[in-house]
Amino acid sequence: MAAYRAALIYMLKKLFITDFRNINSAEIDLKPGLTLISGDNGQGKTNFLEALFMVSQGWSFRSRSHDDVINWDAKECMLRVQGEIAVISESEFEQGFLLRRRRGAEVRVDSQKSTNMGELHGRYGCVYMGPEDIALVRGAPELRRRWVDVLMSKSHPDGLDLLRKFRRILRQRNSWLKTSDQNFYGDEQWFALTDIFVQLWSQISQRRAQVLEDCIPLLNEFYAEISGGAEDINLSYINGTGLELAELVSIDLQELQQILLEKMEKLKAREQIMGLTMAGAHREDFALNFSHGKDFRYNGSQGQCRSAGLALGLTAFEYTQRYFQQNTALLVDDIFAELDAKRRQSLANLITKNVKQVFAALPRTEDLPFSSDHLLQVQKGEITTL
Known part of the structure; x- marks a missing residue:
């Protein structure tokens, strides 16, 4: 942590x-x-x-x-x-x-x-727990990104600034992709925007992964206490690289940037047709999984998902509590x-x-x-x- x-x-x-x-x-x-x-x-x-x-x-x-x-x-x-x-x-x-x-x-x-x-x-530190926490398990990816980004901004001093810069370059990149004169700038303009985009994306991904890895023991502790169950919860990070959570935490940042840049290269033609950025920190997600690998969203009962959602709320609180002493x-x-x-x-x-x-x-x-x-x-x- x-x-x-x-x-x-x-x-x-x-x-x-x-x-x-x-x-x-x-x-x-x-x-x-x-x-x-x-x-x-x-x-x-x-x-x-x-x-x-x-x-x-x-x-x-x-x-x-x-x-x-x-x-x-x-x-x-x-x-x-x-x-x-x-x-x-x-x-x-x-x-x-x-x-x-x-x-x-x-x-x-x-x-x-x-x-x-x-x-x-x-x-x-100030943490809110409400009925919305239950939606973290089965709700939209945006809810889970927001959950981890709030914790990232507490534990990493540059977290909020990174997110602001990423949103800014995302808007610029989408605006350029939508313009009719993008071919005038050619690959040079695409690379300039994408290079900054990938640098910010890689830093956000690695910080998010670190937060999630730190939260796994807390999440299991609270879930077991609330549910009275013996099953463990694992978190998997979904960012399109195929890297496991631990790999994403430990990988060299430049190596991660190269992986993400290659991914953007493959999406280049499709993005120009669609006129928007098809991958990035704004499309990442994480999933809660049972120890046998099944996803809570599709395999958990209502009671299990409710317990997991409340456990996420308590995890956010304890993570903040420990960080803020x-x-x-x-x-x-x-x-x-x-x-x-x-x-x-x-x-x-x-x-x-x-x-x-x-x-x-x-x-x-x-x-x-x-x-x-x-x-x-x-x-x-x-x-x-x-």
Whole structure:
């Protein structure tokens, strides 16, 4: 696993919300331990978790567009979180942002100002677990890429930058492939774009593979605990090279780039006909397999896939927890309802183990298989401390 950061413990202390989805105004004290967020469906429990996640990480787990999180009746929204860093002595930190419709963001991290939401990411750990985790097993490849990319961006300082650069060169390459004058530039232009494309692709692939290899022991531990089963889970990486996960981690980067370049050479004529890039980091995937090699997506029962999805969520949390040295906040959104009593209790034990701060949203308090330290109630966007 990538080298851990210095042993700092970040504790979230206060969250300020203005016109974020249906929450018009709120100032909430955030305390150590387990905080239960109760309320009927559609009242704003997930909105509260989303606000806490977004101000911590710089992006939403529900929406691609920043405009979506602004209250329908407002032109802007604001989020701000304050916290405490405990090492030998204690110091405070603060970060937040102001979003205006179609005008971008104003970001502040302590006294530093920026327009880049990415500045909020990576300062401290915050992981969201919700019903969406189950879709990781059988859902679209994009969901699994996003899962591993979030972890890659935590453990590799250049992860986010690599992904941004890759998306930029992908757009440029697709634009060139669609132009009618591509033959004017000939092989020279194709090679120039493809060379940069392959360099970025190879680095992303190798970092993703490293993350997945690090996650396999954690995934097996959590899956066995939740399901009570004895079967192991393996992860296979699908990027069209034919390399196994361990080979992809250990291969020399230049050798990997040559393999990928040869692959792009074979696709060249087809890409020019189709007008888009047919292979790359944007088309990779990983699969969960039973120890006998069968794919969970096609051979796992509903219960097995649900357990594997929750195990992936816990793996993301523990990976972040270890990397950030025990300063990860866990946001849990209604993941207990469809579990039997045994799995519910096993999952609860895993969630509360060595966690500094947990925020759990549930429509029914009886679904929570452990007692809470603090209670928030949400009703029509109004948040009350009980």
